[in-house]
Every structure is written in C-alpha cells, then in structure tokens.
Amino acid sequence: GNSVTQMEGPVTLSEEAFLTINCTYTATGYPSLFWYVQYPGEGLQLLLKATKADDKGSNKGFEATYRKETTSFHLEKGSVQVSDSAVYFCALTIRGGSNYKLTFGKGTLLTVNP
Amino acid sequence: DGGITQSPKYLFRKEGQNVTLSCEQNLNHDAMYWYRQDPGQGLRLIYYSQIVNDFQKGDIAEGYSVSREKKESFPLTVTSAQKNPTAFYLCASSMGDGHYTQYFGPGTRLTVL
Numbered sequence: 001g002n003s004v005t006q007m008e009g010p011v012t013l014s015e016e017a018f019l020t021i022n023c024t025y026t027a028t029g030y031p032s033l034f035w036y037v038q039y040p041g042e043g044l045q046l047l048l049k050a051t052k053a054d055d056k057g058s059n060k061g062f063e064a065t066y067r068k069e070t071t072s073f074h075l076e077k078g079s080v081q082v083s084d085s086a087v088y089f090c091a092l093t094i095r096g097g098s099n100y101k102l103t104f105g106k107g108t109l110l111t112v113n114p
Numbered sequence: 115d116g117g118i119t120q121s122p123k124y125l126f127r128k129e130g131q132n133v134t135l136s137c138e139q140n141l142n143h144d145a146m147y148w149y150r151q152d153p154g155q156g157l158r159l160i161y162y163s164q165i166v167n168d169f170q171k172g173d174i175a176e177g178y179s180v181s182r183e184k185k186e187s188f189p190l191t192v193t194s195a196q197k198n199p200t201a202f203y204l205c206a207s208s209m210g211d212g213h214y215t216q217y218f219g220p221g222t223r224l225t226v227l
Contacts, residue, residue: 032214032215043120043204043218044206046215093216100162100208100214102149102157105156
C-alpha cells in the first residue's frame with residue numbers, strides 16, 4: 001500500500017532559523033507529492049507540489065524536491081518567520097489511480113519564536 | 115471568489131442524533147472528498163465522489179453517508195451508528211480527469227455531547 005512518514009514534532013525554532021521537515025514515502029505506482037499547511041482552527045492550504053522525479057516545488061520561500069532514489073520529499077525554508085507557525089502535512093496521490101485519494105503523513109507542528 | 119465553503123464551523127450534537135455537514139464548491143471541480151482529522155493524526159478519507167450521482171467509500175466510511183445530487187454540493191451525514199464522531203471534518207475538491215491537486219474547505223468541528 002501507500003504510506004507517508006514525517007518527522008515527529010513538535011519542532012521549535014527561532015525566527016530566521018533554517019527549517020527542514022523530513023518526509024519519506026512508499027507508493028505503488030507513480031506518486032505526485034504535496035505539502036499542505038494548516039493554521040490553528042483552519043482547513044488545509046496547498047503549500048507546494050511536485051509531480052515527477054527531480055521536480056522542485058516552491059512557494060513563499062518553502063521548497064521541496066521529489067527524490068525518487070531516496071523516496072523523499074523534504075520541506076525546507078532558509079529563514080522562518082513567526083507567521084510560519086503551523087502544522088505541516090506531507091501527502092501523496094497516485095497518478096493514474098482510480099480515485100485520486102490523498103495519503104497523508106501525521107503532520108509536524110512547527111512553532112517559531114521571535 | 116472561487117472556493118470551498120463548509121458550514122457550520124462548529125456543530126454540537128447529542129448522542130443518538132444524525133447530523134449533516136454542508137460542503138459547497140464553485141470551482142467547477144468534478145471530484146469531491148470528505149476527510150476526518152483527529153488530534154495529532156493525519157487525515158483519513160471517509161467518502162469521495164468523482165462525478166454527480168456517484169460516490170465511493172473511503173477508508174473509514176462506517177457510520178457516515180453522503181449524496182452527490184449536484185456538482186457543487188457534497189453533504190456528509192454523520193449517523194448515530196458512528197461510534198466516535200467528535201472530530202474535525204474537512205471537505206476537499208479537485209478537477210478530476212487526471213488533475214490530482216485537492217483544495218480544502220475551512221472545516222467543521224463536530225462535538226458530540
């Protein structure tokens with residue numbers, strides 16, 4: 001089956017620190033990979049995505065590269081801000097699958113202190 | 115503005131009562147989904163629909179029901195058969211037809227008293 005494993009949180013950083021949140025996956029078929037962000041009490045917002053190996057998704061200073069050889073999609077940001085405090089979810093869906101179902105990791109809580 | 119709306123934002127229910135959560139989208143998306151989120155957990159798929167008048171069970175469909183009579187609407191009913199219904203419920207949609215990115219609504223928090 002398909003699964004996503006994220007580093008366990010919580011992650012606490014100071015403002016302007018470098019962020020890495022690890023994400024690895026197992027998949028039957030050809031996955032597309034996503035990072036979503038959830039602010040307290042809200043729904044999920046798409047942060048970035050990548051649809052094939054070696055693609056780099058980027059948005060709002062966040063980046064992640066689809067690494068097929070290591071089955072990974074680690075999220076990085078060079079300088080975090082207090083406003084980046086949220087829960088981050090890594091997810092995959094199988095291209096050509098019958099239902100476009102998203103499989104999620106359990107989420108990583110990030111807290112950025114001023 | 116295009117988007118997904120869910121109502122109400124907070125919902126309280128007594129044990130033994132059915133309750134229906136609303137999900138509407140004006141993105142002209144073919145596919146719609148319902149997920150459940152529990153504290154410290156990822157999201158789990160309840161039901162999904164790829165076209166009007168058709169829907170499929172997800173991973174945790176027991177105790178839930180849905181309908182898809184209109185493209186824009188995908189209501190979820192939490193029945194009294196759902197043993198642990200207190201959770202955060204999220205609706206999502208995607209274009210379908212090979213377009214996989216899902217977009218989420220703001221969610222409904224259901225509490226059973």
